[in-house]
Amino acid sequence: MLNNKKSLTKSSYNLTTISILTTLMLGCGGSNDPQTPVSEEPQLEVSVSEASKVRTAIEGLNLVGDPSLGRTLPDINSPKAQLGMKLFFTKGLGGDFDSACVTCHHPVLGGGDDLSLSVGVDADTPDLLGPGRLHNTSGTHFDGGPTVPRNAPSTFNLAMWDKYLFHDGRVESLGATAGRSGDDGLGIRTPDSPFGQADPNAGTTLAIAQARFPVTSPEEMKSFTNFNGLNNTQVRSNLEQRIGDYGNPLGGLLPLNRWLAEFQIGFDNAQGSAEELVTFANITDAIADYENSQVFVNTPWKAFVEGDDEALSLEAKRGAQLFYNSVEKGGANCASCHSGDFFTDEDFHVVAIPQIGRGKGNGPSGNDDFGRFRETGLDIDKYAFRTPTLLNTAATGPWGHDGAYTSLIEVIKHHLNPQQAVDNYDYSQIAPNVQAFDMLKNTQLALDQLAANRTAGIVSLEEVSLSETQINDLAEFLKALTDPCVENRACLGKWIPDASDSNPDTMRVNAIDENGNFL
Structure with a gap:
């Protein structure tokens, strides 16, 4: 999560052009920002201007900010x-x-x-x-x-x-x-x-x-x-x-x-x-x-869509423009796959996240994972995985179908240039006991599939060049997709049994962390 329990990473495997956001990126502002604003008024004017640009970018997308609207959902107290x-x-x-x-x-x-x-x-x-x-x-x-x-x-x-x-x-x-x-x-x-x-x-x-x-x-x-x-x-x-x-x-x-x-x-x-x-x-x-x-959807982004121009930071507003604008308009076109109020097209795409772990029994050594191909048997679905939602993504790492990225920066680099990212994969970001013996071999096959899909004209992740400041802005926007409740133990308490709740078989998990503290 975005607290001290998370290193932030869960690579949401995404989609087309740079959907570099498959995950949420934790950033801290652009390096080109003024160190000391001249006054509060000019800063406010800039913020209002950036808000208008975001609203222009999302015009016609019919966003309401809340994917739960119109659904009949249970109450935790029922x-x-x-x-x-x-x-x-x-x-x-x-x-x-x-x-x-x-x-x-x-x-x-x-x-x-x-x-x-x-x-x-x-x-x-x-x-x-x-x-x-x-x-x-x-x-x-x-x-x-x-x-x-x-x-x-x-x-x-x-x-x-x-x-x-x-x-x-x-x-x-x-x-x-x-x-x-x-x-x-x-x-x-x-x-x-x-x-x-x-x-x-x-x-x-x-x-x-x-x-x-x-x-x-x-x-x-x-x-x-x-x-x-x-x-x-x-x-x-x-x-x-x-x-x-x-x-x-x-x-x-x-x-x-x-x-x-x-x-x-x-x-x-x-x-x-x-x-x-x-x-x-x-x-x-x-x-x-x-x-x-x-249901955790009360995000700063929701408040912005509902009309509050100040719900997003200046950096997040710039990041939103990158997210929603096409490459031709200076953006990253992330919303082409992370679409709608739930930030996913609910489709499958080859992103070639590094293949770690035991795998699903695929490939010569049985430690590969063919993804959607395992269900459809279609070659174009080999190494394709479901587009993740980006709501609360900062709090739901590690990222990727196998959690291969536990570093936000590494996930961004992957979506900028998958081949280069795999060639320079930092194994230290994953626990030392995680199986990764055939990672390069298996992942190269996924990269080859990505290249073949691009050649065939299949909507695929594109390489897009972003500056350090743009990456930070994009990260700030993704952080704005987090409901504060998911980072608040007291707020989450309704979904966790406590000592006053009945324990019908005395076999309840009394969850602790590695330091022996109760979760």
């Missing part, structure tokens, strides 16, 4: 969202009782885990989240590095996604339209269904559909012990019986179980039985309400 929060924080949903949804998605860590790549199951200290979380030496497939092959996306503003979830879009609304998240009558495709075909068990929203899958990933929550060898349906069946305290699930029932009363309250059915209420469909429904309640 009974179902409260139930979802408790489920989100319990290790009872982990196959081996050592991981939870929050393990990789804690609100204080930007709705992610502040790591380039996550460690789900088999951690040294299950309740230690973020930097310092390590794979236990006795854990399955131990190699010293993180176990999950992709960066944990933030859960913040999850409800704003209309088309795709996951970096490769493997949860997909088949009839999505702008401003409407869900199946739109055509259904939602998931990894449980063939490409292009709706999953009849996906539920009615992308959040519900997505919540069905972390528990089925061996590295994230399923583990390699209790549920080893089970298919997705069997895993979910065992979990609903475990939480519901019925049947004979593998791994046994919880030592203490007061979940039925929680489900009766959450689903407003005081007489409902465990078999009726504690189903996996209801588990994911409640978790989705919790996630979809994480």
